[in-house]
Amino acid sequence: MRIVIRGGTVLSSTGAVDADVLVEGERVAALAVPGGLAESWLAGADRVIEAGGRYVLPGGVDAHTHMEMPFGGTESSDTFETGTRAAAWGGTTTIVDFAVQARGESLQSTLDKWRAKADGNCAVDYGFHLIVSDVNDATLKEMDACVAAGVTSFKMFMAYPGAFYVTDGEIVRAMDRAADNGALVMMHAENGIAIDELVARALAEGRADPVQHGLTRPPELEAEAVHRAVTLARVTRAPLYVVHLSSAPALDAVTAARDTGQNVFAETCPQYLYLSLDDLARPGFEGAKYVCSPPLRPVEHQAPLWRGLRTNDLSLVSTDHCPFCFAEQKELGRGDFSRIPNGLPGVEHRMDLIHQGVVAGELSLARWVEVTSTTPARMFGLYPRKGVIAPGADADIVVYDPTARQTLSASTHHMNVDYSVYEGMEITGRVETVLSRGRVVVDRGSYHGSPGHGRFLDRALCQYLN
Structure with missing residues (x-):
């Protein structure tokens, strides 16, 4: 599966940059300046996600x-x-x-x-x-x-x-x-x-x-x-x-x-x-x-x-x-x-x-x-597989709308519990699309994930101690 995320602002722990993201299979394959991905990559994409005005974050x-x-x-x-x-x-x-x-x-x-x-x-x-x-x-x-x-x-x-x-x-x-x-x-x-x-x-x-x-x-x-x-x-x-x-x-x-x-x-x-x-x-x-x-x-x-x-x-x-x-x-x-x-x-x-x-x-x-x-x-020993959008990292990616408004409520959340401690809280920003290892699992209000997609992670030692 090849996915292109185009036109968004890619966030990292060091800053923000306008970039397009190419996902091949389960991994991030490349980042490119806006419009910089080869036409052959775009033509061969199974899906292009338009992320204009959105944040693209790990x-x-x-x-x-x-x-x-x-x-x-x-x-x-x-x-x-x-x-x-x-x-x-x-x-x-x-x-x-x-x-x-x-x-x-x-x-x-x-x-x-x-x-x-x-x-x-x-x-x-x-x-x-x-x-x-x-x-x-x-x-x-x-x-x-x-x-x-x-x-x-x-x-x-x-x-x-x-x-x-x-x-x-x-x-x-x-x-x-x-x-x-x-x-x-x-x-x-x-x-x-x-x-x-x-x-x-x-x-x-x-x-x-x-x-x-x-x-x-x-x-x-x-x-x-x-x-x-x-x-x-x-x-x-x-x-x-x-x-x-x-x-x-x-x-x-x-x-x-x-x-x-x-x-x-x-x-x-x-x-x-x-x-x-x-x-x-x-x-x-x-x-x-x-x-x-x-x-x-x-x-x-x-x-x-x-x-x-x-x-x-x-x-x-x-x-x-x-x-x-x-x-x-x-x-x-x-x-x-x-x-x-x-x-x-x-x-x-x-x-x-x-x-x-x-x-x-x-x-x-x-x-x-x-x-x-x-x-x-x-x-917890997962970086750089997790926690970053970079070539070789798992394609765990969130497309986030920073201007959307939502109200938190037990009537709309997906946790298996009958109340919300944030009931009625109005907030700015909303998750729009989520990729887990290159698979779209959430997209514009629809769920596409499944049990068993998640994998157990062997973790290395804490990287702040090495």
Whole structure:
């Protein structure tokens, strides 16, 4: 299949240039000045996509999703099929999901179990991080084998005692291993021991509404955990990647570490840029729709996060997409906020929402591409196959109309969840056409993808460490 994308403005992490793009099969074959493609190429094209007045950018890489994720006696509502289809609708052409190790389970059997869920079902390409919840000699040895097999990042939790929580000593052991084998350690940084005490106190006092989820997980306990993780990483010489950073004091801890030259990176998520504790405090049980961890923060935390994205103290934007339907799933916590499944939908809207930062003057076009595509590809060993439009790269390409207007709503989104945390939000810009490895999967309001098109990705080491 030969496709020509003609007349658009090609975006990259370094700038913008008017160019035509030639796609041959699954790869980008060439870029040319406007009108510079040979007539024979145009004559032999199976399709010419007219992109005048449009941006042409590399497909998004969402490095933090949770499809079919077990949590709190239920499971996230998007399957790998429905979740990756929604990702494609929103211009994300690669996800990196999490395979969750159960106590007593080997890392290899964990990966096999999650590959069985995803293989043959994904509409876009996918990889895995491994959540390590059982740190022992066998697990540590297996980390080396996982790295050799293309799973090069491992996540641990300082939160959720009794479930995913690992001790500081276990973190040190895993970080020591990562320092030796080159893997990237990812950290959910909240002080889970202290949080559990605050939760128990709130419930004992009869404070059970959804807003208590935010009030019992204050920013100070995120900042403390980030600082502690940074310290353990410094002692072990391991790189550290802080997931879903949500607050100004936590960002301060990351910034201070980076200012000393330490290999510390962090992501944030759209919900922390647009939503706030006020949403958790919505009347009745409506706030349950907004329960995620770390929780939404007071609105004054948003400006520092945008600033962190501009200065690169926040390296990229992921979604932490982990949807639970309001009916039946979020309802499990009615009368006890601690039982509300933690997670929000978002994989479909990340590219659009961060584009609003461009519209508002918070980010440049180049930085938009950098934080949504190029940096995640580099961070997780996928570049230059992903994250760039260049000869030899996978033809993961988005044609984006920067002037279109749309209103976000559960009635029009494609995620398998019965509400939208952005219901009624009017935004500027819309994905028009999406190519995944040279195949048109979304085109002007129509879906042309299919389960099984997406392929598993063996990942190299983080390119910021080599």
